[in-house]
Amino acid sequence: MSKLHQKLADILPPQIENIKAMLNEHGDKVVSEVTLKQVYGGMRAVKGLVCDTSEVPPDKGLIIRGIELKNLWGKLPEEILWLLLVGELPSEEELKDLQRELNLRSEVPTYVWDVINNMPQDSHPMTMFNTAILVLQNESVFTKKYNMGMPKNEYWEATLDDLLNIVAKLPAIAAYVYRRRFNKGERINPDPNKDWSANYVQMLGLPDPNGDFSKLMRLYLTLHSDHEGGNASAFTSTVVNSTLSDLYYSLSAGLNALAGPLHGLANQECLGWILDTMELFDGSPTHEELEKFAWDTLNSGRVIPGYGHAVLRITDPRFDAFLSFGKKYMPDDPVFQTVAKVFEVVPNVLRQVKKISDPWPNVDAGSGALLYHFGLTEFSYYTVLFSVSRALGIGAQAVISRAYGLPITRPKSLPTNKFAKMVNS
């Protein structure tokens, strides 16, 4: 048994007992109320889900297991996976054990490469990536054990197996999607001596002469790992996982949500928007030109990608992290300079639009420019990178939900005439 598995087997039972006791004592207490506006407004701020891996206070941004993001910048994504699941960072020995475990599980079955190779060359990279995850469902430990009559208290262990198997294989799959989709040549083998994100960089095959691109990828894969339970991708996965569909099905479902332009695809759209301004204004636009371009975008009925958030009411600390990285490693890059300038202009524009709740940049506003700097210029690929990272959080949430024995998700809906009757009575 791996150290991670053992650790969870030790810490989960008392947590489950505490939850049971709390429910016994306080199960009928009201913790949230719902207004009609929230019913028709995407359930904003309705507290109806539990997520123990991370939380997102509107005035602080992402906090993973009580640790603010700025204290996690230098960590490896494997350390974050351990933190999400266990609630504390791993010791050196625990980290090594997890890395060994991931290496052992990293071989991708040949049929996955065949499926990717047989997809249309111009498929969206997210479609290729997500199809590969779904095809891998054939390997699900959860489904095999479930069909053999696995008892409910072992569901989390089988889900953990699925999670480690998936996480171990994602860098190779994502890297091949990149190479195949953008004609970059043959698949590159992993190097068992490299950590998870460094291996991903190696398999992408992009030049990294001084290791700075690897540093960015490590940061990127850490920052995108989780964002509490109510965001569209995590919530979708939770609903699917609650039906006892295995993690391959539920992760793939969640990543389909991430592929939407209001969610993860915004990183692709945002860089497109930045490059459009640069093309239109012949290089580096002025503040006045950017302001005009922002108004033109809004007046044509489109959103400014990378700005606004359903929960946050401050500059996303993940954007802050990317901005600091850019200032340190590429201060003279014109695309990065434009991102920084947009940050000086767009919030002031959005603040003037009454209906917009949050004028500040989110995670997707800056990451693309940094990837672009290091030669990852194919921006339709960016949501795949996001997905590789978000699989850590979605998977950790699934393991914990199965350990808590959460039932099938099933909120109540009503037709409009019933709501009308309720509010008019």
Ligand code: HAX
């Ligand atoms: N540009 C233009 N209009 C915006 C806007 C933006 N950046 N942000 C919000 N609005 C608009 C909304 O479209 C909505 O308009 P309608 O009522 O006409 O539909 C109105 O302002 C109210 O929206 P809100 O309450 O401020 O925001 P929501 O919670 O409804 O939506 C979104 C949050 C992130 C979807 C929204 O801010 C948006 O579309 N932003 C641009 C796309 C984006 O960057 N998405 C990535 C978000 C982070 C993420 O999930 N990454 O994966």
